[in-house]
Amino acid sequence: MIKKLFLIAVIIFLTQSIHAQETQYQYLSGTDKDHTLTWDFFINTGMKSGHWDKIQVPSNWEQQGFGTYNYYQDTKNPEETAQYRYKFNVSKNNAGKTVFIVFEAAMTEAEVKINGKLAGPIHQGGFYTFQYDITSLLNFGGDNLLEVKVSKQSTDQSINKAERKADFWLFGGIFRPVYLKILPKANIDRIAVDAKASGAFNLDVYTANAEIGSVLKARVQKLNGENVGAEISSKIISVEKAATLRGQFKDIALWNPESPNLYQVVVSLNDSKGHLIHRTKQKFSFRTAELRPQDGFYVNNKKIIFKGVNRHSEWPESGRTLSKALNIQDVKLMKEMNMNAVRMSHYPPDPSFLDACDSLGLFVINELTGWQAKYDTEIGTKLVKELVVRDVNHPSIVMWANGNEGGFNYALDSLYAKYDNQKRLVIHPWEKFNGTDTKHYPDYNYVTNATLYGREVFFPTEFMHGLHDGGHGAGLDDFWSMMMKHPYAAGGFLWSFADEGVTRLDRNGEMDIQGNSAPDGILGPHREKEGSFYTIKEIWSPVQISLKDLPVNFDGKIAVANQYHFTNLNQGSFEWRLAKLPAPGDQNKPTVTASGKLKGNNLLPGESGFLTLPLPVNWKNNDVLYLTAFDQYQQELFTWSWPVKMPAVPVVTGNIEKSKIQVAETNKVLTLNVNGITYNFDKNTGYIQDVINKKSKISISGGPALAGVKCSLKDLKHYAIGDDYVVEPVYNSEAKFKVKWIFSSGKPVKLDYEYSINGEVDFMGITFNYPKENITGMKWEGNGPYRVWKNRLKGTKFGIWDNDFNNTITGESWHYPEFKGYYANVYWVTIKNKQSPFTVYTTNKGTFFQMLKPQKAVGATNDNTHPPFPDGDLGFLDAISPIGTKFQSADKMGPQSQKNMQLNYTWNKGSLWFDFK
Template sequence: MMKKLLFMFPAIFFALNVHAQDTQYQYLSGKDKDHMVTWDFMVNTGMKSGVWSKIGVPSNWEQQGFGSYNYYKDTQNPEETGQYKYKFNVSKSNAGKAVFIVFEAAMTDAEVKINGKLAGPIHQGGFYTFQYNITSLLNFEGENLLEVRVSKQSADPSVNRAERKADFWLFGGIFRPVYLKILPKAHLDRIAIDAKANGGFSLDAFTENAPVGSFLKARVQKLNGENVGTEISSKITSVENATNLKGWFKDVKLWSPESPNLYQVVVSLSDANGKLIHRIKQKFGFRTAELRAHDGFYVNNKKIIFKGVNRHSEWPESGRALSKTLNIEDVKLIKEMNMNAVRMSHYPPDPSFLDACDSLGLFVIDELTGWQAKYDTEVGTKLVKELVTRDVNHPSIVIWANGNEGGFNYDLDHLYAKYDNQSRLVIHPWEKFNGTDTKHYPDYNYVVNSALYGKDVFFPTEFMHGLHDGGHGAGLDDFWSAMMKHPYAAGGFLWSFADEGVTRLDRNGKMDIQGNAAPDGILGPHREKEGSFYTIKEIWSPVQITLKNLPVNFDGKIPVENQYFFTNLNQCRFEWRLAKLPAPGANSQATTTASGKLTGIGLMPGDRGLLSLPLPASWKFNDVLYLTAFDPYNKEIFTWSWPIKTPTAPVTTGVAAKSKIQVSETNKTLSLNVDGIVYNFDKKTGYIQGVTNKKSEISISGGPALAGVKCELKEFKNYASGDDYIVEPVYNNEAKFKVKWIFSSGKDVKLDYEYSGQGEADFMGITFNYPEENITGMKWAGNGPYRVWKNRLKGTKFGVWDSDFNNTITGESWKYPEFKGYYSDVYWVTIKNKQSPFTVYTTNKGTFFQMLKPLKAAGATNNNTTPPFPDGDLGFLDAISPIGTKFQSAEKLGPQSQKNMQLNYTWNKGSLWFDFN
């Protein structure tokens, strides 16, 4: 036993010694918004100003109750400055080592003092990681005082132009972590890795105080520590230049968003005798990213398409101070929409967000700040270095963006390659530059013309502006089809991921989205999902199924296309399900009658084939067929649905015996009593003017009116027809609007209608009035749960849905799904109300239902995102209106966004059944 202990002791000592050579970190702040550390603080103006208080770090001080809020420009208290103090100790054991203080970000100018002495030059630029060597300033025998003075406005006017006059919230404070980085005097400062798809590996190592003759070694490993290939090494021959280590590794697994395979490299610095001095560990991925002029963007020698979104780093309660958990959740939400890319708009994000993009799989455009104005060359040179050296080893980053929308300093472009040994593409978002066309907010015709005549690789870095409920999913189907016809297509990036809402502490926590400046998201400020979330999910699904309706002779075969770039469809799986839906009055849920699982079929990227569902012979007796695709990681790609039956008339009301219909009439009204329910008609308009059942009056009125067309009553016909009674208003109008009510004892009321028209129309169909203040909700069989627009029909699912009334205005309130609007392929709908619920059945497949009219957003400066609606409250329509974007009216967004057109007079016929019991 003693021999065994003596044998183990050197190994234990060696392990401890090796560990001691790793970089040590001592946090002075908390690690994120949820784990802050309290510092002393005073702000000179605004909320709680002029008095020393306490603040949590990291944070934006506005969200801690200090200072002033500003969006776009520092108009309120531009001289606002915060002073921080914090006392800390450094272990005596670290004397003789190099100690750096690191700020991951502080906006905007930061002056740092240690024990009353400046740590270095004032740092300018609010989104970048910076550090100072403070070894000589520290007291290793006792307490140290850290003082930081942070000014919102920079002393450099170009920083203010680039950062503080920008279309986003302008916060203040130390909003990312602060820590000490403790290293040996001789140490590895940083490394830059170029690991290519062919297994080629190149590493540039930058050292400090390492003498010539020292050795550098690099050991590539899997993340579990298993060694890969052989160790590579090189002797340091220059203390001024990087030392390069090269190797080649066989059979490596490549990194891509579809398979985000990661490795790690352990880099060791040893003296001439082989004694370990310092070591670091860095994750990376083998992948090659390149632009091929007049062709496209290639990753791992495959032409890829960016399906991306722009993302601000923001949370309502904490501003730009985030957390690892939140960053991971955002990446998951982006991938849930079947996106594969994200653009950092308009500044570098938290390191943990990029870590999540690496590990979960997203392409990244990493961006230097410069919103329509650029940094001067002197300060920009420093910030490019800070940006690239921090982020260079992330395999997710495939492009650098040098500013945004004119905020380009051309003198900085060459600097990216100076610090990036991969020489990744540098773009100017919005500009034709470096072989790319990244035009912002092109209309549909621009895309079509670019596909015909464009000479550059095309990927708009902002398009489909998502103000309120416009853009994003609305119009995307047409845009995407046109973009994919471009011979040099590389996809595009939607604007934007989430509404930039901030809870204002100076307004009792009220959410502020700055009118129409900030509610541009696919998600709300707290990541509430808009309807476009699911539209994008379907359009950008890597498994494409375009079957709209089940054919009459459906044999279970469904056409499928593989739109992955690296994944064979046999790595995916599918589940199908047949279900029967509950009747209108039932409280039950859909009932699954049969289901099954399928392995994916062998289809290479770009190939098409048939997926065969082994449906039972009785499949036609069900109401709906669902099909779900799952990716290789068992995440849902999308669920498609197909109604099996067409809408039909309801069953009888259940009245035991027929009763005679009672008719009473005055000069103004006609009243019918059918099975105890009274129906009233206005003889001047021909419209129904109210119904009374045994429970209550039901205030339905004003219909059926022909949507968007004024019709003058020519004759009010009403007569008995056998045991039935007919009400048949006759109208004098060009649309030839015909209406016939059929009342039968023991049955629901039937309404037959028809109309014809020619030319353009915003909508087509019939409407009724019903008081909005009485409506409490609705239940329906059809597509849901989200409303639709003419140019956003994808993303819903057929089923029975139940929704309570809300008055949500997309992007200004966030109770989703929105209640008011158009709904597609509705078979029946129950109007829940304070009087007596009633149900209307449709018999035409493809019927749209209009539930009231959404309010216009308070921040809307035009009608682009306020589509036209009929005058009525409840509509049964054959055609509905599209929606536009912040910058473009609907007609600029492609074929699906045009008004409805009938070239010749065409009859539109329909029937509705009303159950007022």
Template sequence: MKRIIFCVLCLVGLISVGVFAQQTKVVYLSGTDKDNTVKWEFFCTKGMNSGKWTEIPVPSQWELQGFGGYNYGHDKKKSDEQGLYRYHFKADKSWADKEIQLVFEGVMTDAEVKINGQLAGAVHQGSFYRFNYHVNNLLKFDADNVLEVTVSKQSADPTVNDAEREGDFWVFGGIFRPVYLKVMPKSFINRVAIDAKADGNFGIDVFTGNIKSGDKISVQLKTLKGASFGTPLTYSVSNPADSIRLAGKFTNPSLWNPEFPNLYTADVSIVRNGAVVHLLNQRFGFRTVEVRKSDGIYVNDTKILIKGVDRHSFWPESGRTLGRKIHLQDIMLMKDMNMNGVRMSHYPPDAEFLDLCDSIGLFVIDELTGWQQHYGTPVGRKLVKELIVRDVNHPSVVFWANGNEGGFNFDLDNDYAFYDPQKRVVIHPWSNFNNIDTKHYPEYSYIENAAKKQDILLHTEMIHGLYDGGHGASLDDNWKLIRQNPRHAGGFLWALTDEGVVRKDKKDSLDTDGNHGADGIVGPHREKEGSFYTIKEVWSPVQPKKPDFTSQNITIELENNYLYTNLSDCKFSWQLVKYPLATDKKSGFTQISSGKLSVALAPGKTDNFKLNLSSNWKDADALRFTATNSQGREIYTWIWPIKTTAQIAQKNLISIVKQKSKITESEKENEYVVVQNGVTYTFDTQTGYLKTVENSKGAVSLGNGPILAGVDQTLQSFKHTKTANGGIIVESSYSGESTLHAKWLFAAGKPVTLEYDYTQTGTANFYGITFNIDESKIKGMRWLGDGPYRTWKNRLKGVSTSVWEKSYNNTITGETFIYPEFKGYHANLYWAEIQAGSSSFKVYTDKSDLFLQMLKPDKQRTSFIPHVNPPFPEGNLGFLNAIAPIGNKFKQADSMGPQSQKNIAVGSKVSGKLWFDFN
């Protein structure tokens, strides 16, 4: 290839050009995305709906349209059908003297292309890459043209199948991205490759066709609003070549970073005799990426910490055929979680997704396909070129990835730089390469020990999110440790979404291929799991510390964890709130006053700021504090209690004082019965448990307790006594592995009270007491506490205190998708209403940091992975002082940090108090 390099450091004056610039005309032969398709003739050779000519929307995946056969990459036997496509179109007669290219954005897997019966070029191999053919000499102008594409799901190159179709993801077939014609002048700019540095240095490689001596190449930079930036770079052609480099320096450009994604366009033109022959507009950003050995990753001279996620390009009804709406939705989900990075797993995405990453702001790792196996060198070299040529100008792309988890062809590592003037570093996800350790799924100890090493750490997959495990669980501990290591550059959670496909061959059921695809922070249709909000809080770039409400001057400490943003660009507000009583039948909270806080704080700094709360702040139950970024997006809202649990309990108990009716007792074989205010309490004298409760409407769904959670116990004594004021006390004492003393108090005009204490030694998954309730009667729950999502010992962040209400569901996270899940541990209980029709009741506590165990989640069908199925006590309604952590697909919980360990008994007596309202 002939190449001319021309460097311009400064130029004076402008070039006079013609008014009517010829830009590339794009003529779509297919639709543009999954929601805008065009019908082509189609014939499938095997599987569903095969053996007949019919129609199919393009772009699409043919399995999702009811053709062929489905496969997940791990399937040993793969379907191997072909799809024959046919489409008729007209070529305008005005194109006869133009350069015309037929472009495919992505075809799975091998594509043989013919126009009017003639091959357009070599069969293309590789699914996720843009490829094109020069077709001028194949077209009939002002006449009918026939485009025929034979798509083979299985590639004729076995290394393509190894890299693309043996991976841990769904594998499909079809023309799944758009097809179009590029119509350009005979002398044209084919593409450009830009290197725009943070210091204003600018270089551009201009790739042309059919230029002539005397032509000028001009490059004018512009803002996105169209204003010229700097003077143009120009080059006068004396010796035509297909590659020309122009370079210059621009003063004080606005830099690109994910917090301020400033962009420019380069208007690149061929000028002939004062007229623009062809004009190409290329968007780009000024920014510099550096990997400083044994130090860190720097963007624009700022050391970065990536808070990222791995993203498959996927939608249940359309496979990997997507559209702008889905791309935007996914990026907004990431931004909502306070993420600043995304890794393309395990293939290049739609170009439009990268456009949005550029404009909205995310660091991107762009990846050549390969999952534990790699492309052969001949085909791999072609695909590396196609990857870089398409994506080279995206400022969001900060690294190239050469395959994944051993799927590295080392012969290709140096090829990336051939096409990338920025010379971005190539990484090997899972491996240590180019002084970047990308270790997948590190244990806590690995991150600890890595602090002693000199390599930069950037985990390209971490905290595997199978079902409800991983993601948020242990992230708080791991992120604190990551921040302590100055050579740590962050990581990417696996993965953003559950890959669940709607199976046409299985009555449109949603299939995640067992536990292979159920890895998401959100479900297939982007249903938010609890970890979504945990990540949002842990990765909040603003980290506040709970104010001291015993102080005279209430201040708040703020830490700015942004990379580039001063907190003066954010907004802060507070609300003083009160919670409704349990008897009010309301949810949420009531605001009693509010205010704003002005903050100026540079990145990486911490300082205290006076809140200036209203004078009635002590009347509030809690303080809500909200941080909002410069785009108006909520960063996070924190809620801190002002009133204690005991104060909230007292306020509620006053509202349910009962009439002072006489309390009666009776005994029969193995039962002791107390009646108060029309409610009958039956105790089993052999076990000491409250056996049943009945009110005027019938049996209440509570009994068989209290039992000490997870402990074998033996009844030592059961007794009941009358008090001087006509009350009754029922007591049960237990011994065994641990001790438990339960005391029921029945007093006139007061709700029934359970006082209990226990001692426990050693480590355990949970501590506390439990009862049994009849799950078949449960309709829902309403409670004051942390919600609306359940928690685990190592996932306590991401929930907030309010009065919540949710209906019963039997969701199995990652298999069914009604969130938040009903069953599980709920933190920071104040009171709860167990909604069970006539069996409903309320319970109150004055114990801070108490957990409510609501039933037991069903285990997943793939329950052979115990790490994601934490234990629960024998009872199904628990009031617990400690709960179990959860692990992830590859790691048991206790390897993931301090919060992920079993609970250690305090050794001393633990006491608690519950009030019940059964009316």
């Protein structure tokens, strides 16, 4: 018993001893936006200024109700300065150790005092981690006072130009955590890992106060603590430079976004007798990243394509103060869009965001701030070091960006390698530099020319500017197809991830997106998904299905392509479903009649093959076939859908009052009463004027009008054919427009129409008017739930959808899906309204339905993102208009973005059935 107690005591002692030799952290602030601590605070101008108050740290002070909001440049209250105070205690047990105070970021210039004395030089630069050795300033075991003076503007004008005159929100404050880092006097200051795909392992260890002859040891482990290979050790022979430990490891799992395998290395500093002095632990991965000029970008000897997006570190209620949970959420949303890369715009992010990229799998371009203006060399040299030293060990980072769009200080380019033993590529986003062409916002012709004649590895670091609902998914299909033809293609990065909206506390919580400056995300400020989210998801899916329609003799065989870089398709799986869809008025949900699961094909990256679905014999009795691809983690890559049947003549349900068709007319109106429903036609135009059923008047009017063409009525014929009655407006021959209404007892009303148009047009089809103030929603069978554009047809799914009315303007309000717009492949649609709902059935597959006209964005400075719509309110169209981007009109965006062209006078024919009962 005594021996057992002694053994337990020894174990406890050793555990405590080892723990005492590890770095300790004592937070003086909270850890993120959701976990803060209260400090004393005083601000000199703006909101709640001129008196001492309380503030939560970390935070941007504007989002705590202080100071002044500025976007793009500090033109209002540029002298804004605040003072922070906080009292803290450091245990007596830490006397004799080294204590650093660490600020993960303070915006923009910070003067730090401990107990009334300066901790060190004023730190300049708002996005970087900095620290001071405050050991000699502390009262161990007693109270200590931390005082921080933070100024929005820097005394260094190059910082103001690079950071404070930039196209993003310019906040102030200590917006990332503050903590004490407590180490033994002799310690491991930092490490840099270079672990190659070959298994070669190089570790640079920087020490402080270590004696020559001390021993460094490194043990590589899996994250569960299982040792990998042999321990590596080396004696310190110089304290002037880093000690390098080298090893070679076998059978290691490499890191890539598809399989983000992580390891850890435990590094210990021991004295010459083997006693542990200090120990630290660092996650890393075995991974090689390199540019091969006039070839491409390679990771682990595989040529890769960046499917990326630019991301600001921002949340509406907290500014640039984020959280681990939010950072993980953003990475998961990118992965959900089948992205494999992200560019930091335009500053280094929270460490936890990079941790999420490491563990969940995203390539990262990490960026030094410099939005169209550069740091000078003196300050830039310091900030490059702070950037690289903090982030050097993240395997997700595959290159550094030295500024943005002209904000390049060429004297800094060589400094990255000084702190990065992996010697990662340095680029200048927007510029041809270092063997790369990262052109921003190329139009389609630029991409075509670069494909034909370019000599650089091509990956635009900003493209498809997603202002409002334009860009992003719209035009991406054409751009991506052409970009993939480039012999040195390396993909690209969309602009941008989320609308950079801020809830303004000086405007009762109004969401401010600064006109057209910040509503350019694929997601809204609170990560609301726009339609382009799903278009990108389909286009960038690593499993590609090219089947557009089910052929008549479909036998279940579907062509499939593996566009992964590292993963065999047999690591994933597929699921198919056949479903029957409810008819209009049927409140039941779709019914799955048959389904099955399939293992992925044995296809290596880049290979194609066929997937065979074991469909039942009666599969054609269903309405829709769905096919879902899953990755190796059972995450959905995309779900494709194909209608099984063509649009059909509606089946009459319920009681329709059969009666003899009654006809009456005046000088102005032709009236028919059919099945208890009254139809009025305007004799001057030939258009329907309204419909009256037993419940209400239905104010449908003004149609069918030929979209975009003025037609003058020549005659309004009406006549009986057997038991049916026909109303036939006749237009002047140059209109090339024919219309025929057919009324039958006991049936819905049929409308036959045909038209012929020659040349370029924005849209083609017929329209009707209906008061938008009466519309409450729409339910339809077709592609949904999002609207489409001519150049953004991918990403929707065939089914039954039910959307309520909204007046959402993409990027200026965020109730998605937007209600107004074009919808694809509509088989029938029920117009829900305040009068009496009515349903219209189509008979042509591929019919587009127009629901009203979207309102032009208030912040729009041109019509690029406000495409043409017909004059009518409800349209049944054969062709619709494309949409452009912030910088390009639609015609600059590729083949799918051109106007609709008919070279000959071909007649387009269609039929609609109207059920007004």
